[in-house]
Amino acid sequence: MRIDILTLFPEMFSALGESILGRAQKAGKIQINVVNIRDYTEDKHLKCDDYPFGGGAGMVMMPQPIGSAIEALDPEHKARRIYLSPKGKTLVQQKVFELVEEERLLLLCGHYEGVDQRVLDLYIDEEISIGDYVLTGGELPAMVLVDCVSRYVDGVISTSSLVDESFSDGLLEYPQYTRPQVYKGLAVPEVLRSGDHAKVDAWRREQALKITEKYRPDLLK
Numbered sequence: 116m117r118i119d120i121l122t123l124f125p126e127m128f129s130a131l132g133e134s135i136l137g138r139a140q141k142a143g144k145i146q147i148n149v150v151n152i153r154d155y156t157e158d159k160h161l162k163c164d165d166y167p168f169g170g171g172a173g174m175v176m177m178p179q180p181i182g183s184a185i186e187a188l189d190p191e192h193k194a195r196r197i198y199l200s201p202k203g204k205t206l207v208q209q210k211v212f213e214l215v216e217e218e219r220l221l222l223l224c225g226h227y228e229g230v231d232q233r234v235l236d237l238y239i240d241e242e243i244s245i246g247d248y249v250l251t252g253g254e255l256p257a258m259v260l261v262d263c264v265s266r267y268v269d270g271v272i273s274t275s276s277l278v279d280e281s282f283s284d285g286l287l288e289y290p291q292y293t294r295p296q297v298y299k300g301l302a303v304p305e306v307l308r309s310g311d312h313a314k315v316d317a318w319r320r321e322q323a324l325k326i327t328e329k330y331r332p333d334l335l336k
C-alpha cells in the first residue's frame with residue numbers, strides 16, 4: 116500500500132519510522148510519502164495560509180498549494196483521498212478494514228482552523244475524525260489512521276497476532292504476565308504455568324468477559 120501524507124509539518128511524521136511501521140517500510144510492505152504542502156506554493160513568500168473571509172479567529176490554509184500538491188501526487192485520482200477533520204465521521208474498526216483494501220491512500224492534514232472549503236469540494240473523497248476532542252491539527256490523526264490500517268497490510272504483523280485478535284471477538288484483553296514468576300510479592304496466576312492450553316484459553320476468555328463487563332458493558336450488547 117502507498118500512503119501520501121500532505122502536511123505543513125512533515126517532521127512530525129518521523130514517528131512513523133520507528134517500530135513496526137519502520138520495519139514495514141524497510142521491508143517494502145508499505146510506502147509512506149510525507150509531502151510538505153509548502154513545496155507547492157506559488158507565493159513568493161511561501162505563504163500557505165491566510166485570514167478567513169468574513170472574519171473570525173485563526174488562519175485558513177489556502178487552496179492553491181494543496182490543490183497543486185494533490186494534482187502532482189495523484190493526477191489520475193487513483194488514491195482514496197481523505198481529509199482528517201473534526202467534522203468527519205469518527206474512525207471505527209470497520210472503516211479500518213475498508214481502507215486496508217485500497218491500493219493507495221492520500222491523507223490531507225489541516226492545521227490552524229482548517230482548509231479552504233473549495234479544496235474539499237474539488238479533491239476530497241471523505242472526512243474522518245478520530246474522536247470527540249479538540250486537537251491542534253490533523254497530523255496526529257493521520258498517524259493514528261496509518262498505524263491502524265498498516266497492521267492489516269499483508270506481512271506487517273504476524274498472522275498469529277491477528278488470529279488471536281479475531282478470537283477475542285470484540286472483548287477487552289485478558290491480563291498478560293511475563294517473568295519473573297513473583298514480582299513484589301505478586302505471583303503469576305498458576306493456570307498460565309500449567310502447560311494446559313485448553314485451560315489457559317478458558318481462563319483468558321473468562322477474564323476478558325469479566326473485564327469487558329466491568330469497563331465496557333456497552334461492547335457486550
Ligand code: 9D3
Binds near residue numbers: 243244250251252256
Ligand atoms: C477550536 C477550533 N474549532 C472552531 C470551530 C475548529 C477546529 C479546527 C481545527 C478544531 C480543531 C482543529 C484541529 N483538529 C483537526 O484538524 C482534527 C481532529 C481533532 O481535532 N479531533 C479529532 N479528530 C481530528 S481529525 C483532524
